[in-house]
């Protein structure tokens with residue numbers, strides 16, 4: 713298994729990390745303005761844009777602790793700490809590390825300031841990260857009209873958990889077969905019943921977070937690879953893989969990645 717380093721930045725990032733911890737074995741770092749984990753002073757967070765080169769590790773000495781073959785940063789964009797820490801990690805580690813990001817984007821009903829900060833950060837993030845998944849909050853409200861905002865906020869941690877499980881089990885080891893670069897779209901799906909493989913694929917295709925075309929599918933569950941192959945072949949994915957596990961019970965899980 714590939715070793716992962718997971719970094720949760722800001723309130724949302726730390727929250728996502730707390731959930732993922734129960735499911736994914738990795739080295740964990742929390743970066744926030746609270747006393748737990750790495751403490752990032754708000755004042756120092758606000759000056760990220762003006763610090764460069766050797767000064768980075770002088771002003772933010774904790775950057776040196778974050779090292780690994782594959783580093784994944786989790787955050788919600790739009791606030792100060794999570795946004796600035798994500799940019800900072802990109803600037804400091806992007807050239808030397810396989811750096812991936814999974815970012816929630818703020819609701820448009822939040823302040824325009826948050827939107828501005830989020831949009832500005834995306835430019836820097838896309839320059840410095842190898843691959844990025846944006847999971848905007850807005851489409852979830854349209855997608856799940858019956859969920860309260862509180863419940864909508866709980867979708868992200870679970871989706872991120874599932875993506876990271878597959879990252880470790882199937883995605884990283886197939887990095888020769890998939891083009892894991894740039895801005896990527898995502899869908900997670902589940903299926904039960906007789907047609908559960910197909911239902912899970914359709915569910916993963918039907919996501920508010922896809923972009924372009926769905927290129928890759930990662931399928932897991934308690935079935936035989938041959939049965940998966942029959943269905944997966946019909947969809948003409950550029951690449952797909954299967955991981956046999958009993959942990960989802962009778963459910964089949966599919967992670968679809970688009971580009």
Ligand SMILES: Nc1nc2c(ncn2[C@@H]2O[C@H](COP(=O)(O)OP(=O)(O)OP(=O)(O)O)[C@@H](O)[C@H]2O)c(=O)[nH]1
Nearest residue numbers: 722723724788790791792793794816818819865868
């Ligand atoms: N989907 C989802 N989004 C969240 C959640 N919590 C926060 N966000 C989003 O993430 C953005 C950043 O929020 P935080 O992570 O709390 O902000 P921060 O990085 O701690 O920065 P400060 O506001 O300066 O404390 C918010 O504007 C929300 O849109 C969550 O639980 N789920």
Ligand SMILES: [Mg+2]
Nearest residue numbers: 722723791793
């Ligand atoms: Mg905060």
